[in-house]
Amino acid sequence: MKEVLGKVIKVYIPNQYKNGSLLDVMDRTNIGFKVMVNNEIKNIELEANEFNAKIMKDDTVLIIDKDVSGKHFTDIELYDGEENE
Numbered sequence: 834m835k836e837v838l839g840k841v842i843k844v845y846i847p848n849q850y851k852n853g854s855l856l857d858v859m860d861r862t863n864i865g866f867k868v869m870v871n872n873e874i875k876n877i878e879l880e881a882n883e884f885n886a887k888i889m890k891d892d893t894v895l896i897i898d899k900d901v902s903g904k905h906f907t908d909i910e911l912y913d914g915e916e917n918e
Contacts, residue, residue: 834899838912839870841892847878866909868894877909885909 847865849856864881866888867874877896879885888894893912898905 834897836898837870837896839868839875839894839896841866841888841890841894842869842874843867844888844890866894868896868909870896877907879907879909884911887911 843866845865845867846858846861847863849861849863862880863878864885865876865878866885867876869875875896888909888911893914895910895912897908897910899908900906
């Protein structure tokens with residue numbers, strides 16, 4: 834598991850398709866973030882939930898990369914300023 838801090842520079846609703854057709858913005862369930870990490874911009878797109886939906890531009894976030902059962906997962910959390918144990 835790898836954790837790194839970053840600063841959100843953009844929050845957006847990414848394009849999402851169902852059966853080859855572009856969904857209307859109101860029907861999309863994903864959320865995207867452009868995060869500045871170590872002088873590089875990292876794009877993160879994932880399913881919106883009650884926690885990541887509260888992340889806004891200029892927030893400091895914790896990006897968590899991990900592999901579970903051979904699959905790679907990336908998660909993003911609002912950083913509260915405390916060290917995680």
